[in-house]
Amino acid sequence: MSWTDERVETLKRMWSEGQSASQIAKELGGVTRNAVIGKVHRLGLSNRNGGSGAPEKPRAAEPEVAEKPAAPAAEPARTRPAREEAAPAAEEPAPSQEPETVASKPEAPAAPARRQIIPAGQPLPPQPSANEISPEALASVREIEKKARKLTLMELTERTCKWPIGDPATEDFWFCGLPVQAGKPYCEAHVGVAFQPMSSRRDRRR
DNA sequence: CCCTGATTCGC
DNA sequence: GCGAATCAGG
Numbered sequence: 001m002s003w004t005d006e007r008v009e010t011l012k013r014m015w016s017e018g019q020s021a022s023q024i025a026k027e028l029g030g031v032t033r034n035a036v037i038g039k040v041h042r043l044g045l046s047n048r049n050g051g052s053g054a055p056e057k058p059r060a061a062e063p064e065v066a067e068k069p070a071a072p073a074a075e076p077a078r079t080r081p082a083r084e085e086a087a088p089a090a091e092e093p094a095p096s097q098e099p100e101t102v103a104s105k106p107e108a109p110a111a112p113a114r115r116q117i118i119p120a121g122q123p124l125p126p127q128p129s130a131n132e133i134s135p136e137a138l139a140s141v142r143e144i145e146k147k148a149r150k151l152t153l154m155e156l157t158e159r160t161c162k163w164p165i166g167d168p169a170t171e172d173f174w175f176c177g178l179p180v181q182a183g184k185p186y187c188e189a190h191v192g193v194a195f196q197p198m199s200s201r202r203d204r205r206r
Numbered sequence: 207c208c209c210t211g212a213t214t215c216g217c
Numbered sequence: 218g219c220g221a222a223t224c225a226g227g
Contacts, residue, residue, distance in 0.1 A: 003218085020210065035220050037211060042218065046212080154227040157208050 001030030003039060015040055137192040144189035149177030161187035163194070 001007070007028055014024045021040070022033040040046055145165055151174060156162055161176035162185045178187035186194050 022209080032220070033211090034222080037213095038218090038220050041212075152227085154210090155208075160208090 001028070008039070008043070011036060011039060012043070012045065015045060134192075137189070140189045141193055144178065144187065145176065147178065148174065150174035151177035161185070161190055163187070163190040 003011075010028060011024055014027060015021075019027075020033075021036040025031050025033040025036045028036070148165060149160070150165075151160060153175065155177065156175055159180055161178045161180050163176040164173065165176060166173040176187055176190060178189075180186060181188050181191050184191045184195075
């Protein structure tokens with residue numbers, strides 16, 4: 001496969017949409033994610049941001065080791081450039097107090113006018129209130145959550161249950177992580193509470 | 207172990 | 218220019 005204009009276009013589009021290299025490779029077909037990443041770099045769009053205020057690479061104390069002109073020309077010179085990279089410190093800008101409002105408006109705290117791309121990620125799975133789930137499903141869930149693998153966000157895969165358990169604002173937060181039901185994002189128990197027949201969802205008016 | 211992107215370097 | 222191998226990390 002070669003990088004036709006059309007394929008490059010698809011690559012650009014998906015990359016800008018925040019798709020991962022492997023997803024793009026899968027979509028294109030005939031290429032690996034390495035190929036995609038390589039192409040992305042050659043195209044010069046490795047930075048997914050639109051050029052924010054401080055993408056500067058602080059060339060820290062990196063003594064430029066020049067080649068020795070008089071070096072014995074016998075060795076292959078497996079040079080190791082040592083890509084030490086100082087962390088840009090783009091971490092959390094000091095979480096303010098009151099973590100209870102989780103699902104509310106983001107209310108951008110810092111960065112007055114930048115941030116072009118807003119991936120927003122996947123929407124959170126539904127968290128039905130207790131009075132909406134069937135007793136059986138509820139019991140099943142409570143049972144299953146004792147066995148939860150307690151995975152962190154990064155440990156989730158396509159085959160792990162993505163049901164959140166606990167309060168995201170505290171340490172008591174993890175994802176179920178049990179094997180998912182085929183095709184579903186959750187394990188069997190959580191599928192039971194996530195996907196309910198309309199008939200059992202008649203809500204009580206408040 | 208699953209995954210992510212980054213980099214190098216022979217082709 | 219291309220991308221496998223490798224690296225570095227969540």
